[in-house]
Amino acid sequence: MSPDASFLKVLVNFLNKPKTAYPSQPLPAVRTDLKALPAGAPVIIWFGHSSYLVHHNGFNVLVDPVLSGHASPVPFMVKAFPGSNIYAVDDLPDIDLLIITHNHYDHLDQQTLRRLRSRVKTVYTALGVGRDLVKCGIPANLITEMDWWDADEVAPGVTLTATPARHFSGRGLRRGGSLWASFVLQLNGSRIYVGGDSGYDTHFKTIGEKYGPFDLALLETGQYNPSWPNIHMNPEEAVQAAVDLRAEVFLPVHWSKFALAYHPWYEPAERAVKAAAAQDVRITTPRIGEPVILGGDMPGQHWWENLKTFGNLK
Template structure:
């Protein structure tokens, strides 16, 4: 009995230590901040915020029915062929400071940095979307998946002055603490989803530079540009609790072009609704990676990505959310190959630039299968 009691005390002690360590870790700045004050009051008025969490209109579970986290862990422990590239990715080192679009906004220019990070030059404005220039999309720099060799050829130092930083949601592969710290001196404005500004403010971004939107809301992004937040089927969170901040896609309306900046989203009827209201789109940047049948509602399968482009009435699809990190179980080139196969069936034009290779909307759409190097 004495041994049993001692073992119980040891067990409870370990639980207590783990709880203390968890609390201390969650105090790290990289986790950001929970919305409070006026920000929380505004969140509480949102029609998309119910019972203490933001929600997509259709029930959206994190996991497929019948799937347990134990099953998911076991699946992650099994080897997957070609899950990561075996040699450095090819890239183009474009001089971003000399990247120019037509001053009248005739042809936006875009440069992809891998995964969901890219720069857009349009109407004399420079827009940076979901910038992640750290080696790992993780709250702790030595933990988590590492970027592929050759994918981090750009740093914040390579960027010109930024007029607008766009953050679609607060997951670590879209909102990176170290990157934001380095961007603060060179970025004028930050446009993001409702609640995400709490993280930015904790990290030192002036409140006057933070613009937060609920779905359906928008605002000017300079020189005739408008950003409008639109619905996405996903989730949010940087700690133990999800759904306290919103996740969103954005419609970027320029004087002569309209772009869809997709962020992360599972497939749903919102794509057709957005296409009917704001389309057609000259270019749609849509997630096409980090999917699995075990979480089918929060990320799209590649075939759904192509269908989403059709729903949006996009002239050209650019698949993103692949090509830099391994966050799922599929081979690293599978997303783009499946997208191209389905696009061929549905007659959808797809552009597949290398990291750093310029895309000129309406003119130049790289289509080389560079991942077959």
């Protein structure tokens, strides 16, 4: 946290978020048949926050799935925005590769993983996270833990490399005990940056120099605050990270499903679009469930602009 912040102050503010932190009406998510995605170029389906599916010619990669409707130890806290949780585990295809970037509740959802465990072929995660996955019923022999800069050929034409991130880990009252990571996904000739959670630092430039350019970078853009400047990026920093990574397209994630910070719920996208224009960075802003096709359809509608009147749908 910043030097002038305190845990008590952060907790009080968390429990008393302004109405603007929540949308005033259900989000306009899109229902896509995830089991009948087109062949050809890779397709990305974002489920809100940091959960998404990457599909390429029958190979399915799932990242940090949180489909239970909440991102907390108990269901009544940190609930998903109305309209943002329209996908369930039953909607997913069988998963060839599951990536868990770290063990925070908004990235590792036990309820989702317990329902998904019989339909996953292999799981890759950061060092120490395996024990949390085993608690979800995922067999230990399916789990590969990675240190930063470790690389593995997951399948023919599919290579995964764990890369640094500036964040932390922990569940409940326990902090640390496991690593957090971003990942470089090389998928049959395409390069996708799986950002996980990270504050801004020089590691983005290093990753860009080693593995770039990227066809797409999925970077956290929301849940920032001056009280914790080093563990989450603000939108302008996320755009700069996309520049550092040498990403052809930037897709903002880590927003539009849960209110973990106090900023207006739509602000991450609004600021990211403005910053991307200033830096001449191509940005795609799909609705939840709306397909993004590499080299093809890149949704850019500012769909949040009609939802900026405020109520409170917590």
